[in-house]
Amino acid sequence: MLDGMKTLKLGVIGTGSVVREIYEHLYFRSAYSRLISVEAICDTSDDALEAFGTAWRIPVERRFRDYQTMFEAVELDAVAVNTPDSLHAEPTVAALEAGLDVVLPKPTADTVRDVHRIIETADRTKRFLGVDFHKREDPAVRAARARVAAGAFGTLQSASLHMLDRLLVADPNHTPRFFSSPDFASTNSPVSFLTSHMADAFMVITGRRPVEVRAIGYRQKLPSLAPIAVEGYDLVDTSVLFEGGVSCHIVTGWALPNTADCLTVQSGRFIFSDGMLDLWDNHYGYREITASGIENRNVQFMTFERDGMVTGYGMECPGKIIGNILKHRNGELSADELATLRSPFALGLYTTLVCECAHASLATGTHQENGAVIGRTIDARALLSEQIGAAADRYFT
């Protein structure tokens, strides 16, 4: 697929944690790197610009604090928008309007209103938009999707998924800091950071849309952190009723003790009329014992190879999007392929809908003395209509 393709001139907007932990490997150390030329970078933080710019030798005149200036000063084909969830829409819409293609990390945006605006702009400008939900390329998810579609297990009845990070992911007191900037776990939540992955994986596997959402959140560990306390949720249990009466619990959190044997402990059980499917089962086929402890590494997500290259579905998912941008620019995507890539499922509309409903459920929930918050049930279709009016019909025909 990669042979003979031209290089994509990429501008990177936002050079924070996700770039440091994942995307700089994609841009410079993966099988997809030869398709990518990072022409310019943009960040409102001088520190973030300096760290990435120096590490990857981006000329000083190609480092910007404002993306509109970058669009005007540098010839680009596409941008990677790696800003926080609530700040995806502005640069994405501006880039599409400027004739650029866009690759985004999940979730597409933190509100369905923003996702709808992004989708409408991509449709109108006919530019390519891809969202990196890396679990879509996880071999377990791909196999499950194919087996479910083939009817291997009968009718889906119920599912429960867990995704639990070690505390260091959310703890601003941990050294060295991982994803956590001082306000990370209070401005993000286990819902936006983790439930988004599992809700998307569920919908990729089953093709079902959400009907009702209710969340219960727990604020017991994070507020006790010191010296920086975090006003955020440790854990959120999101119950989603999907089309066809399928019940699904998605339990996500980031307060597992750092002694957990995986950075992310995850599992997914799907129960059908004629069978059952267990995904991940908490390990990924690689376990090591060293003087610092026992570690199960998710080598399928990212493997740091001996030659310095990085492989795994963490690279494949955004890498395929880069490949599709190039194909689209060359007119090589068929109408059917484009329709699939532009569908609201592919562009993450229903995933943001689940997350926004879960946040709305918590925001209107009742607070218990022990830090638990019991949310009320939110009607997904009604929330979408409140947010985008009659356009909601387009997503629930």
Ligand SMILES: NC(=O)c1ccc[n+]([C@@H]2O[C@H](COP(=O)([O-])OP(=O)(O)OC[C@H]3O[C@@H](n4cnc5c(N)ncnc54)[C@H](O)[C@@H]3O)[C@@H](O)[C@H]2O)c1
């Ligand atoms: N694929 C994954 O598993 C994964 C993992 C982590 C984060 N993410 C996603 O990646 C995105 C970024 O998360 P992060 O953890 O890197 O956040 P971060 O806060 O560490 O980095 C975001 C960067 O964007 C910059 N920024 C903010 N507004 C800007 C603007 N208008 N123009 C230019 N730069 C701007 C900030 O200064 C910061 O450096 C989020 O959407 C997050 O959900 C995905």
